[in-house]
């Protein structure tokens with residue numbers, strides 16, 4: 001604002017000089033018009049600058065100097081896709097049932113809603129939690145307790161030759177190395193996920209979106225065993 005005030009002062013000054021032809025009123029009008037023009041020019045410049053500013057696509061996956069993925073710090077603030085309880089992909093049941101909660105960055109979720117595609121640098125986190133039944137006033141059913149581990153999946157065609165990379169973090173691990181080529185994570189996601197490498201068949205808010213864009217592989221809904 002100081003800049004505008006100065007320019008008004010400067011525009012007023014010549015009118016007040018000894019050789020001024022304009023009347024006092026004309027002079028004030030001229031100053032007001034110049035002020036309005038300058039202000040609208042500044043406004044237009046600010047608006048153009050804001051419109052041209054690149055969209056904020058954050059957070060993105062972060063890596064250390066060895067190329068290992070850093071634990072995504074704030075994933076619980078990301079978009080929640082779904083929870084599973086005791087989901088198991090092999091016919092023999094696991095030792096104890098756990099909860100899983102799936103999250104994806106909000107900016108990537110938004111791009112999926114607009115295009116039906118996961119953009120580069122999309123990251124998914126699945127957080128695995130113990131289940132408990134007896135506690136407080138609970139009589140039946142199960143609720144979630146301690147974190148036991150994080151599984152992370154990143155789509156990045158520049159960094160990963162196979163586009164999709166997989167990482168496992170233990171409950172408080174801070175970095176994780178990508179699973180080696182030919183890993184089981186990649187193979188199962190490639191063979192059974194309904195959209196690209198993601199299990200949209202289990203994410204109720206995304207399923208209709210994927211169908212709308214024609215990217216949903218219906219065959220992946222068939223009941224089958226994981227191979």
Ligand code: HEC
Nearest residue numbers: 084089124126151152153166167184185188197198199226
């Ligand atoms: C035998 C099949 C299978 C294997 C092996 C597997 N997953 Fe998954 N994964 C699934 C299924 C099914 C889901 C969706 C259901 C759910 O929420 O648990 C899923 C969901 C995920 C998600 C949430 C995003 C998405 O793709 O839908 C991540 C992240 C993930 N898995 C990471 C991993 C990692 C890392 C490994 C290896 C350490 C792995 N998975 C191994 C079947 C598998």
